[in-house]
Amino acid sequence: MRVLVYGAGQLAQMMYLAGAPLGIEVEAVDVNTETLVHPVSKLPLEATLAQAIEAADALTVEFEHVPEHLLEQAEKSGKLMPSMEAILVGADRVREKALLDNLQVANCPHRIVTQLDELDRCLQELGDKLIIKASRDGYDGYGQWRLTEAAQLEDIKASLSGLNLQQVPLIVEQMLSFDRELSLIGVRSKSGEIKVYPLTENLHYQGQLHVSVAPAPGVTQAIWQQAQEIFTRLAQGMQYTGVLAVEMFQCGDTLLVNELAPRVHNSGHWTNSGSDTSQFENHLRAIVGLPLGDTQARTPAAMVNIIGCGAFSRDLLSIPGCHLHWYGKTVREKRKMGHINLTADNYQQLGNKMAQLAGYVPSEAFPMLPDEAEKLSKLTEKP
Amino acid sequence: MRVLVYGAGQLAQMMYLAGAPLGIEVEAVDVNTETLVHPVSKLPLEATLAQAIEAADALTVEFEHVPEHLLEQAEKSGKLMPSMEAILVGADRVREKALLDNLQVANCPHRIVTQLDELDRCLQELGDKLIIKASRDGYDGYGQWRLTEAAQLEDIKASLSGLNLQQVPLIVEQMLSFDRELSLIGVRSKSGEIKVYPLTENLHYQGQLHVSVAPAPGVTQAIWQQAQEIFTRLAQGMQYTGVLAVEMFQCGDTLLVNELAPRVHNSGHWTNSGSDTSQFENHLRAIVGLPLGDTQARTPAAMVNIIGCGAFSRDLLSIPGCHLHWYGKTVREKRKMGHINLTADNYQQLGNKMAQLAGYVPSEAFPMLPDEAEKLSKLTEKP
Structure with missing residues (x-):
């Protein structure tokens, strides 16, 4: 079988590696050049994009910001999964908010703004702690403005003045004081079967994901129930096929959806x-019509992003249960270069391993490790 | 980093898949054409063999029957791991027996025969139940003759008469009544660190491996101790680097080494x-000088070979913990087409899953499943 992935980064690479054992050949589309490349070596492949679409059993994306004319071409083949509509929900916060509201999924109080002077009314209605986001192309901390007191409004208006808000509206959200960010990764098959992984707790630094821990500690039955209901409502509502990621804020006993990633x-x-079956394998299984794999967590696990940093001792691999995923890219500031997975028998051991890991990497690139390691090493909860 | 593997079959493919996350690029050598191919797609790569040897950080093999002039060229680079000597031990039973005897590792009573009339003395000394093997190119049941009563000797002599026994001697082994076959897979680093996986029990049918179960049930402390000592003696004795597989017969409380595979x-x-770290990842880690990974078993696991069969329902993937590894080859009788891994929380569950699996595959190609499933499903032992 063949799967064509739009985007040729690390996610396409990890899909390729998950697909090969199943006999699924994954090819990647460089969306800038509109040519085919090998998802690992990035070397050009012989076929044209049109030929590859023809030959593929399924088309999918590794990121939501695929140029629309490419998505349209893919959608026309009848083999794009998830659908173009679902992908655009991830790419456009106006569509995303509309979907959440239509499906009655709780999310942050917000307004959609197409003219700068509407911002004053947002202040009146939502209060003076706001996050203002461009509705498109916002990604990992870019294209966001924070307003923490009314006096900042004029400065922010000035920096927004160059934007075409008719074309790309702003989303203005109430800044919530939430307890933590959780995400739920799940998968829906063509026939509507749904499986979800346990909730993951995500730690950000300067707008970028640095550390994830799963299963998220301290998840009550009520929160777990809510998360599953939210996922099911969204996946069914979109008639979604493949892996879908739902980012949520936990505020006490309530989950509010922050963002969807259709991938x-x-x-x-x-x-x-x-876990027994990776998200990459389950995404492929879903879109080519194979049965979904087990999504339970085998053990507590942590994922540590390697951001803007290439120089660290590979001796970190001596930590039992430590695995490196290196993306083979040129080092640039803030760039995701790879990640490190850690597993352990329990949270305490996971914390201890994370503390060990901190000894092998430069602290300035991994600022979240020491505190999270300490927190985990004190947890007595059984996952 | 780059690793060049002699041989372009499924083992090279699985090394490639294990290497990519570590930033190790694995290339394969088709030893027939002496050209480079991609280990998954098998498409030709641009470099020549000489260039690839030059560019590689390490050279290794996926099978021991690599033509000697290629091994010599590889050995000259100083980057071949394991060494040519260790590889030839796996390819030549005369060398293998000599090594076992030199290192005082228990093995089957045997004689080396370079003239047909020596067979009569073998019968006198070893008894009239014998296995006669060509010392080279024997592989998975081919090139073996069984003698179960003295009267067969003349027929066997006749069928051996075309062989050049001076060049390729025969190994004549006493046919042992052993309890089962076990193998120990382990890895030795460049610096001499050794890690071994738990013992694996192997079930053969018509000379081919059909099912493996790990950790092998019912392993006593004495057997486990012996296995580790045997591995250590062999790996240290050869100054071995990489993964080494030791096949052994268990006869009561004693292990006798049957065969070594230097790969x-x-x-x-x-x-x-x-397990946490696959044999493929650990082999790569060893030969490029990275720390070895954890070799403990996470859960009981079984491996089921798919032999000479391509038609089975992919719905077997609906069994939780079931993973397919398909090698993408043309179906031929007796050919290893892929394998299926199963994991479970305990042996009983593993047996139940194996019984489920038997429902998805043609029984004639998977003759060992029903009995083994039943046996496992009755085991109360904790792994």
């Missing part, structure tokens, strides 16, 4: 070590 | 699902 997701990378 | 091994394929 395999960074906060699901731990599944390569900590 | 990743079919009976270690379960490590992809049942």
Whole structure:
């Protein structure tokens, strides 16, 4: 079988590696050049894009910001999964909010703004702690503005003045004081079967995901129930096929959806070590029509992103249960270069291993490790 | 980093898949054409063999029957691991027996025969139940003759008469009544660190491995101790680097070494699902000088070979903990087409899953499943 992935980064690479044992050949599309490349070596492949679409059993994406004319071409083949509509929900916060509201899925109080002077009314209605996001192309901390007191409004308006808000509206959200960010990665088959991984807790630093821990500690039955209901409502509502990631804020006993990613997701990378079937394999199984694999966590796991950093001792591999995933890219500031998966028998041991890991990597690139290691090493909860 | 593997079959493919996350690029050598191919797609690569040897950080083999002039060229580079000597031990039973005897590792009573009339003395000294093997190119049941009563000797002599026994001597072994075959897969680093996986029990049918179960049930402390000592003596004795597989017969409380494979091994394929670090990853880690990974079994696991069969329902993937490894080859009788890994929380569950699996595959190609499933499903032992 053949699967064509739009995007040729690490997610396409990990899909390729998951597909090969199943006899699924994954090819990647460089969406800038509109040519085919090998998902691991990035070397050009012989076929044209049109030929590859023809030959593929399924088409999918590794990121939501695929140029629309390519998505349209893919959708026309009848083999794009998830659908173009679902992908655009991930790419456009206006569509995303509309979907959440239509499906009555709780999310942050927000307004959609198409003219700058509407911001004053947002302040009146939502309060003076706001996050303002461009509705498109926002990604990992870029294209966001934070307003923490009314006096900042004029400065923010000035920096927004160059934007065409008719074309790309703003989403203005109430800044919530949430307890933590959780994500739920799940998968829906063509026939509607749904399986979800355990909730993952995500730790960010300067707008970027640095550490994920799964199963998220301290998840009550009520939260777990809510998360599953949210996932089911979204996946069914979109008639979704494949892996879908739902980012949520936990505020006490309530989950509010923050963002959807219509694809395999960074906060699901731990599944390569900590669960029986990785998110990559399950995504492929779903879109080519194979039965879904087990999504339970085998053991507690952590995923640590390697960001803007290439120099660290490979001796970290001497930690039992430590696995490196290196993406083979040129080092750039803030760039995701790879990640490290850790598994352990329990949270305490996971914390101890994370503390060990911190000894092998430069602390400035891994600022979240020491505190999280300490927190985990004190947990007596059984996962 | 780059690793060049002599041989372009499924073992090279699985090394490629294990290497990519570590940033290790694995290339394969088709030893017939002496050209480079991609280990998964088998498409030709641009470099020549000489260039690839030059560019590689390490050279290794996926099978021991690599033409000697290629091994010599590889050995000259100083990067071949394991060494040519260790590889030839796996390819030549005369060398193998000499090594076992030199290192005082228990093995089957045997004689080396270079003239047909020596067979009569073998009968006198070893008894009239014998296995006669060509010392080279014997592989998976081919090139073996069985003598179960003295009267057969003349017929066997006749069928051996075409062989050049001076060049390729015969190994004549006493046919032992052993309890079972076990293998120990382990790995030795460049610096001499050794890690071994748990013992694996192997079930053969018509000379081919059909099912492996790990950890082998019912292993006493004495057997486990012996296995580790045997592995250590062999790996240290050869100054071995990489994964080494030791096939042994268990006769009561004693282990006798049957065969060595200087490479990743079919009976270690379960490590992809049942242990933290697969044999493929550990082989690569060893030969490029990375720390070895954890070799403990996470759960009981079984590996089921798919032999000479391509038609089976992919719905077997609906069994939780079931993973397919398909090699993408044309179906031929007796050919290893792929394998299926199963994991479970305990042996009973493993047996139940194996019984489920038997429902998805043609029984004539998987003759060992029903009995083994039943046996496992009755085991109360904790792995």
